[in-house]
Amino acid sequence: MSDTTKMSGDKAEVEDGMKPNVVFVLGAPGSGKGTQCSLITSKTNFVHLSAGDLLRQECATSGSQYGDLIASYIKDGKIVPVEITCSLLEKAMKMSGKEYFLIDGFPRNFDNLQGWINQMGHKTDFLFLLFLQAPEDICVERILSRGATSGRIDDNADSLKKRFQTYLHDTLPIVKFYEDKGLVRSVDSTRPMQSVHEDVMAVLREVVSKDGLFENDLLAH
Numbered sequence: 001m002s003d004t005t006k007m008s009g010d011k012a013e014v015e016d017g018m019k020p021n022v023v024f025v026l027g028a029p030g031s032g033k034g035t036q037c038s039l040i041t042s043k044t045n046f047v048h049l050s051a052g053d054l055l056r057q058e059c060a061t062s063g064s065q066y067g068d069l070i071a072s073y074i075k076d077g078k079i080v081p082v083e084i085t086c087s088l089l090e091k092a093m094k095m096s097g098k099e100y101f102l103i104d105g106f107p108r109n110f111d112n113l114q115g116w117i118n119q120m121g122h123k124t125d126f127l128f129l130l131f132l133q134a135p136e137d138i139c140v141e142r143i144l145s146r147g148a149t150s151g152r153i154d155d156n157a158d159s160l161k162k163r164f165q166t167y168l169h170d171t172l173p174i175v176k177f178y179e180d181k182g183l184v185r186s187v188d189s190t191r192p193m194q195s196v197h198e199d200v201m202a203v204l205r206e207v208v209s210k211d212g213l214f215e216n217d218l219l220a221h
């Protein structure tokens with residue numbers, strides 16, 4: 001199942017050997033993407049790559065030519081140009097040397113999606129999009145309490161308002177895009193973390209057993 005490859009037109013040539021398998025993880029700010037990805041990695045051979053974390057790391061790297069730009073996008077809840085984000089993701093994937101990736105917080109808009117298709121579509125196999133569902137009031141409460149200790153420049157009421165606007169306007173259409181292709185698996189993320197995790201693992205097992213290719217590899221940790 002490689003819809004990004006299929007969509008990539010003339011870049012859809014099949015390469016020899018195993019391509020990295022990718023699950024995109026989306027949901028509102030504070031829906032629990034990072035939390036659930038960490039729980040998955042504790043039980044599987046998935047590598048968790050958070051686009052937001054990679055951007056924050058780049059921002060904190062002294063001498064980075066993109067540091068100021070990234071910081072201002074993050075504070076305003078805007079989506080950083082895909083060339084930057086996609087390169088950070090590709091570098092992290094290569095450095096890990098692994099085959100299964102949870103890409104958390106990506107693609108956040110159509111610029112992200114097109115950039116991924118151009119740069120990574122032909123190099124990866126897309127499995128499905130995991131969508132964590134939680135309403136805004138719950139997410140806001142979670143993020144504002146996380147803000148007390150996170151040190152994130154966007155965990156405040158002002159940035160959060162902008163992040164939600166971006167989510168509704170730019171990110172939900174991406175979820176819809178994959179939903180129309182039957183490639184979204186939604187999980188109710190309002191429940192306690194461990195219950196959400198059980199549902200997420202059930203989704204993963206189902207996808208894995210359908211595929212049949214990598215059960216031992218992926219779930220036997």
Ligand SMILES: Nc1ncnc2c1ncn2[C@@H]1O[C@H](COP(=O)(O)OP(=O)(O)OP(=O)(O)O)[C@@H](O)[C@H]1O
Nearest residue numbers: 028029030031032033034035142146189191192193
């Ligand atoms: N199911 C849950 N129940 C209660 N609190 C949760 C749950 N899942 C996550 N949290 C808490 O909510 C906060 C946000 O979670 P997390 O960082 O995983 O969200 P996120 O979707 O990655 O957010 P962001 O988009 O801002 O990076 C954290 O403080 C986390 O501990």
Ligand SMILES: Nc1ccn([C@@H]2O[C@H](COP(=O)(O)O)[C@@H](O)[C@H]2O)c(=O)n1
Nearest residue numbers: 051052073074077078079080105106108
């Ligand atoms: N694909 C992405 C992902 C994130 N950003 C920026 O980082 C901010 C924080 O993202 P989290 O997933 O950690 O909440 C986000 O609001 C964006 O400013 C991005 O540009 N592109």
Ligand SMILES: [Mg+2]
Nearest residue numbers: 033034050052
């Ligand atoms: Mg996160």
